[in-house]
Amino acid sequence: MTDGSSGRREEPQRLAAALRAGLDPVADPMFDRFAAMVRTVLGVPVAFVSLDHGDRRDTPLIVSDARTDPGVRAYAAMPVRDADGRALGSLCAIDHEPRQWSEQEISLLADLAAACSDSLQLRIAVRAEADRSALLLRASAALGAAATSSDVVDTVRDLVIGSLDPAYVGVSWLGADGDIQLASGRLLPAHVASRWATYGGDVRTPSGLAARTGRTVILPDLAAVTSQTPDAVATFHEMGWQAAVSVPLPGLRGPIGALTFCWKQQYSPGEGEQAVLIALAGYVAQALQRASAYDDRRTAAETMQKALLTPLPELDHVRLAARYAPANRADLVGGDWYDAVRIDETRMAVVIGDVAGHGVTSAAAMGHYRSMLRALLVDRYDYPSALLARFERATRVLGIDDMATVLVAYLTADPDGGHTLTWANAGHLPPTLVLPDGTVTQFPLGGPLLGALRGVTRRTHTRRLPAGSRLLLYTDGLIETRGCPIDDGIECLHRVLTENPGVGLDDLADRMMEIIPAGEREDDASLLLIETLGLFE
Numbered sequence: 001m002t003d004g005s006s007g008r009r010e011e012p013q014r015l016a017a018a019l020r021a022g023l024d025p026v027a028d029p030m031f032d033r034f035a036a037m038v039r040t041v042l043g044v045p046v047a048f049v050s051l052d053h054g055d056r057r058d059t060p061l062i063v064s065d066a067r068t069d070p071g072v073r074a075y076a077a078m079p080v081r082d083a084d085g086r087a088l089g090s091l092c093a094i095d096h097e098p099r100q101w102s103e104q105e106i107s108l109l110a111d112l113a114a115a116c117s118d119s120l121q122l123r124i125a126v127r128a129e130a131d132r133s134a135l136l137l138r139a140s141a142a143l144g145a146a147a148t149s150s151d152v153v154d155t156v157r158d159l160v161i162g163s164l165d166p167a168y169v170g171v172s173w174l175g176a177d178g179d180i181q182l183a184s185g186r187l188l189p190a191h192v193a194s195r196w197a198t199y200g201g202d203v204r205t206p207s208g209l210a211a212r213t214g215r216t217v218i219l220p221d222l223a224a225v226t227s228q229t230p231d232a233v234a235t236f237h238e239m240g241w242q243a244a245v246s247v248p249l250p251g252l253r254g255p256i257g258a259l260t261f262c263w264k265q266q267y268s269p270g271e272g273e274q275a276v277l278i279a280l281a282g283y284v285a286q287a288l289q290r291a292s293a294y295d296d297r298r299t300a301a302e303t304m305q306k307a308l309l310t311p312l313p314e315l316d317h318v319r320l321a322a323r324y325a326p327a328n329r330a331d332l333v334g335g336d337w338y339d340a341v342r343i344d345e346t347r348m349a350v351v352i353g354d355v356a357g358h359g360v361t362s363a364a365a366m367g368h369y370r371s372m373l374r375a376l377l378v379d380r381y382d383y384p385s386a387l388l389a390r391f392e393r394a395t396r397v398l399g400i401d402d403m404a405t406v407l408v409a410y411l412t413a414d415p416d417g418g419h420t421l422t423w424a425n426a427g428h429l430p431p432t433l434v435l436p437d438g439t440v441t442q443f444p445l446g447g448p449l450l451g452a453l454r455g456v457t458r459r460t461h462t463r464r465l466p467a468g469s470r471l472l473l474y475t476d477g478l479i480e481t482r483g484c485p486i487d488d489g490i491e492c493l494h495r496v497l498t499e500n501p502g503v504g505l506d507d508l509a510d511r512m513m514e515i516i517p518a519g520e521r522e523d524d525a526s527l528l529l530i531e532t533l534g535l536f537e
Helices: 006-021 027-044 103-144 149-160 188-197 207-212 222-228 230-239 271-308 360-379 384-398 486-497 505-513
Strands: 046-051 061-063 075-082 088-093 167-172 181-182 217-219 244-249 257-264 318-325 335-341 348-360 405-414 419-426 432-435 439-442 463-464 468-473 525-532
Touching: 027 046, 027 088, 046 061, 061 103, 075 103, 088 103, 088 207, 088 525, 103 149, 103 271, 149 167, 149 271, 167 207, 167 271, 188 230, 207 217, 207 244, 207 257, 217 222, 222 244, 244 271, 257 271, 318 335, 318 468, 335 419, 335 525, 348 360, 348 468, 348 525, 360 384, 360 405, 360 468, 384 419, 405 468, 432 486, 439 486, 439 525, 468 486, 486 505
Parallel strands: none
Antiparallel strands: 046 088, 061 075, 075 088, 167 181, 167 257, 217 244, 244 257, 318 525, 335 348, 348 405, 405 419, 419 463, 432 439, 432 468, 468 525
């Protein structure tokens, strides 16, 4: 006999087992067949399988005369159990007249209930196997798309909701020095995450034990937690956890960490569930190693990008704002670039360029072009067209032949408060000018692409800019996608410029970067926005 508290503790597991079996109030052909056999064998008018979603029926119930229940005089019921012995329901026989059930009838009903239990257990096993296969198939696809450690943790947590249903999913790294580093701290209260952020190899926790020994750690209750991982007991009490399973994450040279699940009720996984957890840990380990490689690549890319896109100079007679965004978030760098170089107190050189393609290869070519142009700009002053001619000769001599467009310009402050812009264009999108009265003008198209033709003659253009003008240099990724032709993009760009006359440069630059949403951007995007001021403003 069990007490009430024990029954209440077992109720969640029993209901979970009923759900795994797919039991619900809808008529079930399998149960109908067993009910028909009971009616035939025992000669009773009524037989059925009762699913006990409320009170459990753990033992047989035999009633010979139940006069208090209209229509029911005799009643016999035998429990239908799952593989763990939990009673999920009863196989019942009812007679409308009082009846003394014989030992043979009770034995036959018990045999039929046992056969019904066997069929039910087979169904549960088949469904469980199908669920496990589906879970691992989903895991393979979902974890393959996870790019960061946080993505991996979120994906695992989403995968096990509705199946294993843990209260917490944790991922930990095993460091080269034997320390354990928590990768899923954001899923815990801040003070708990801080406590377990990094700890030594002598600290006994489920994750640490699994990572260091390379074996699955199963802690079905608090007694096991206290015995095997005593340093984690206080946290289990604080979080309300009562059970845990921690699986080592396999690597080429041994475990690289652990995948840990915690439950708020006692829990002991069966062999099938253990196999799923071990397979899931394998997928997680692969995803985490990819994420680690991505993190390293991202760090290198960010360092490279910062080196290539130096801060803008500060000048008294202009204000500057610039933006850059890569086409592919995984690449983080690309072939677009902008540059602004202070020549002297009144003159500044500006550049906008675009190397074909995107990613690290294009960024490397862009780095060559940008460095060479910077050197030529500060070497001596030349007309922009002459400077481009020198630049093209240098690229040919050095064997740098990546396809690119570039626009080079000088902006000179004049004594009367205005500015003079001189520029030459090698196949790049022409600049856009917004005059102080709000008039938007697009400059004429440029010449052939960089290095496309030998001996090409390029022109230097000149334009006077009154104080308060805004000049925009940009690349095609800012306004163009396959679904948005470049003419439509230019129209959108002009609309943003005309509808925001008093907006600061940084806010205006941000709004222009939103013309193509980041998730839809198919090419690198750069812009350089210049506002002219009076020389002594």
